[in-house]
Amino acid sequence: MKKLIQCLIIVALLACAAASVSAQCFTIQDGTILNSVGEAIMPGYDDWGYNYQARMFNGTYCDAYRNAGWCQPYVNEELIMKWNDAWLSNKDCNGDGLLDRHFGYASYKGSGAWLTNHQSGLVEVNGKQRRWTYFVKIVAAPADAVLVGGDWYTVDGKKIGYSIWGEFAVIQEIYNDPASGAHGVLYKSPAGPGFGQYIP
Numbered sequence: 326m327k328k329l330i331q332c333l334i335i336v337a338l339l340a341c342a343a344a345s346v347s348a349q350c351f352t353i354q355d356g357t358i359l360n361s362v363g364e365a366i367m368p369g370y371d372d373w374g375y376n377y378q379a380r381m382f383n384g385t386y387c388d389a390y391r392n393a394g395w396c397q398p399y400v401n402e403e404l405i406m407k408w409n410d411a412w413l414s415n416k417d418c419n420g421d422g423l424l425d426r427h428f429g430y431a432s433y434k435g436s437g438a439w440l441t442n443h444q445s446g447l448v449e450v451n452g453k454q455r456r457w458t459y460f461v462k463i464v465a466a467p468a469d470a471v472l473v474g475g476d477w478y479t480v481d482g483k484k485i486g487y488s489i490w491g492e493f494a495v496i497q498e499i500y501n502d503p504a505s506g507a508h509g510v511l512y513k514s515p516a517g518p519g520f521g522q523y524i525p
Contacts, residue, residue, distance in 0.1 A: 350418040353378050358417045358424060362391075366424070377424060378415050382406040386444065402446040409520075411438035411465070427465070433492040435468025437524035448504040457502040463493050464523040470494075483516040496523075 351357050358366050360377075370376045373391060374384025382389055386402040411433075414425040427436035444459045466472070466488075469480040477485040477494040486494035497518035498511035516522070 350416040351420070352416055357422065359422050377413070380408050380410070380413065380415060402444055405443040406440060408440045409438060409524075411436040411524075412440050433465040434470070435525060436465050438465040438493075439463065439520045439523065448502065450503045455503040457504065458500070460497075460499040461495060462497040462518060462520070463489060464496055464520065465492055466494050467523055468525070479516050484514065485516045486512065486514045 353366050353368055356365050356367070360366050360371075360375075366377050368378050370383070373388045375382050375389075383405050384403075386399040386404045387393065387396040389404055389406070390396050392400075411427055411430075414428055416425060417423060418425050418428055427433045427438055430436040440463045442459075442461050442463075446457055447454045448457050449455070464485075466477045466485065467479065470477045470485060471480065472478075472488060476487050479485060486496045489495055494514075495512065496514040496516075499509065500507045500511045501509070
């Protein structure tokens, strides 16, 4: 009986060890995680301005899209993006060789993912160059949110924000433009502009 118990303990320990190996997350430092074009992601900023380890981008608007043809009208705009782990992780825990998105959730909805964009550029006003700025907060719609006429609402009827990319809502926009006279808050979610309430 004693030997049987010892064998069962050994089997259980081996099973736990195997489970921990299968649940291992690969990191950027391992050099095994690839970006969207099949290149190994390295620590620090890449040539386009992405720092996947820090979960941020700092460059021009077109650099964010690898200088795609469609974005050339915005090539001089500056862009800073920041996001959380649910939006785009800095690990590969499902073993597909890519950074995880909404890990543990079937989709972004309900995952607590968020992103901020801070754009800026120059505009001429009375012969002088002036700076305009735009800031936006985007969140994944909560799991129980309801989409009505292009806007996401909480289960108790409060408007979260307008829908973007299907599973997301804009919860705050701030725009300052000396050329158009725009100044301050464009939109603030009635349900609240803070990220905390949207993270499960």
